[in-house]
Amino acid sequence: MVTTDEKGPLTAKKKSVIIRSCDGDEFLVSESAAVLSTSLKKILEEKEDRLIHLSDIDNKTLAMVIAYLSTHADDGLSDDLKRSFDQEFVSGKEFDVLKYLVLATDTLQVTCLCYTVAKKMADIMKNKLVEWVRREFDIQNDYTPEAEAEIRRLDAWAWDDRQLEDD
Amino acid sequence: MSKWADLPGDLLNVILSKIFGKDRHTFSLVCRFWNAVAATSPYRYSPCLMYYLRSKHMWKFYQYNSFFCLSFPELENAEIRCSKHGWLLMSRYDNSLFFFDPFNNRKIELPCKHPLGYTTICFFHPPTSPDCVVVGIATPYFGEVVVKIVVLRHGENKWEVNKYRHGKRFLVSRGAPVLHRGLLYFLDVKGNIATFDMSKRDCKLRFVIKFRCLRRRRIGSKIKEHFLFKIKGEENLFAVFLMHEERKVNMFKLLEPEMKWELVEDIGDKVLYLSHVSSFGDTAYLKNMENRIYFPRFHGDTVVYYSLSSGKYQSLDQNYNSSNNSCLLKRWDSAVWITPAPTPDLFTDLIWCPEVDPA
Structure with missing residues (x-):
């Protein structure tokens, strides 16, 4: 384990940060990768601390986010390669995995990845029943039966353009 | 309440930008918070521009800032003639309509098929409503100086055919007619107006043409594209004429x-959405959309508006x-602005005329 008060390793790895997941695993990340996350950047600017503890991100999810950050911080890769990496990154992942990724990237403010993941989730949600969405997101149906029936009947998406034609 | 119910509104809007049609209805039904996000989403208040991508056999919908691709095999070889209340009126090569x-x-x-050669076909009420009437207008370029108007009412299987001879040639424009104060209003290619009363049969004043509607009459021959429309909350009818090759915008009341x-x-x-087969105006939902006219034109992958x-x-x-609507822009002349239709009642009758089997 590397700590900040050990002068030697700190100078040697000046450009590195250690990020700890909620289950205690630690990841060594280059600073250039870490600052792609807006919230990590803020933490690094505010304090000298080279160890960042993330209390709400598990190690599996954090490993994925770090893989993403490191790839995007690599100046040797072309934008095209990064784009295809993004595609690969979200493809084939379980809905469950994506859910945790989206929350983690939202917390860490990695906007680009967050949107990529959210879009992938939307693709999976296509043609699903409302019961499926509620179950997968673990969302309580907080409608009263009457309110739900009313929404089913009214359809919030329909435009009222009748006024334009009937007068 | 789980943390998923509190996904930030921004993120839910990203999800909304990828789903369309009935998936959005599902989205609104999930919980009250998701419904609130949907209700204030810009997608809720933006009409879709729908057009056909012949190369891919797909229909593309452009809405707010996103594209959606859908496939409708039943629309192959059919052309959009009019659009209202989320419904399209389409014609096939054999002149059948649906x-x-x-x-x-x-x-x-x-x-029944529409009698051949009608330039403009329109309807005003949803086709599920007994008030729905389909109207076709034709004005030949040569020969007889005549305006033919045909009417097919909901529940009927025969067109009512009307012919009006006139001293001066009136060539109906491609711009969709408008129903206004109970009368059908339509334009000729020089910006003149005609009205037709669909309710009165055998009445001398049923069809009226007004020439010299533009004060500067000479500009009439410079009009390249016509749009006639209503704006929600306004009493008068409006028109936009695009003049000359550079499509200079002239707007009139x-x-x-x-x-x-x-x-x-x-x-x-207000904001206007204009296309040849459907045009309308409404109060802008977003402040930065005010005082704009959206046309079915693209520059690269983004829509072009006129400010x-x-x-x-x-x-x-x-x-x-640019003040010039140049060849740099992709024009989708057959594109149509469409707004989602209400979800159907289960028992809606999808038959136009009960006595006759459409097959």
Whole structure:
């Protein structure tokens, strides 16, 4: 384990940060990768601390986010390669995995990845029943039966353009 | 309450930008918070521009800032003639007509083919309503100086055919007619107005043409594209004429009863969506959309609008900015602005005329 008060390793790895997941695993990340996350950047600017503890991100999810950050911080890769990496990154992942990724990237403010993941989730949600969405997101149906029936009947998406034609 | 119910509104909007049609309805039904996000989403208040990508056999919908691709095999070889209330009126090469609701995949066949050569075909009420009437207008370029108007009412299987001879040639424009104060209003290619009363049969004043509607008559021959429309909350009818090759925008308000066009330079907080088969105006939902006219034109992948405040055509990404609507822009002349139709009642009758089997 590397700590900040050990002068030697700190100078040697000046450009590195250690990020700890909620289950205690630690990841060594280059600073250039870490600052792609807006919230990590803020933490690094505010304090000298080279160890960042993330209390709400598990190690599996954090490993994925770090893989993403490191790839995007690599100046040797072309934008095209990064784009295809993004595609690969979200493809084939379980809905469950994506859910945790989206929350983690939202917390860490990695906007680009967050949107990529959210879009992938939307693709999976296509043609699903409302019961499926509620179950997968673990969302309580907080409608009263009457309110739900009313929404089913009214359809919030329909435009009222009748006024334009009937007068 | 789980943390998923509290996904930030921004993120839920990203999800909304990828789903369409009935998936959005599902989204609103999930919980009250998701419904609140949907209700205030810009997608909720933006009409879709729908057009056919022949190369891919797909229909593309452009809405707000996103594209959605859908496939409708039943629309192959059919052309959109009019669009209202989320319904399309379409014609096939054999002159048969049908209504199609692309949001709920509903179809209504009309029992009889339209008589050949009608330039303009329109309807005003949803085709499920007994008030629905289909009207066709034809004005031949050569020979007999005549205006033919045909009417097919809901529940009927025969067109009512009317012919009006007139001393002066009136060539109906491609711009969709408008129903206004119970009368059908339509334009000729020089910006003149005709009205037709659909309710009265055998009445001398049923069909009226007004010539010299434009004060500067000479500009009439310079009009390249016509759009006639209503704006929600406004009493008068409006028209936009695109002049010359560069498509200079001229907007007018119809003064009645004198039937003269009065130039309008500003529409305040309104926004217009114009296409040949459907045009309408509404109050802008977003402040930055005010005083704009959206046309079915693209610059790269972004839609082009005309800003009445700057007098210029501009693209959403600001890469295009010109008073000239030039060849740099992709034109989708057959594209149509459409707004989602209400979800159908289960028991809606999808038959135009009960006595006759459309097959």
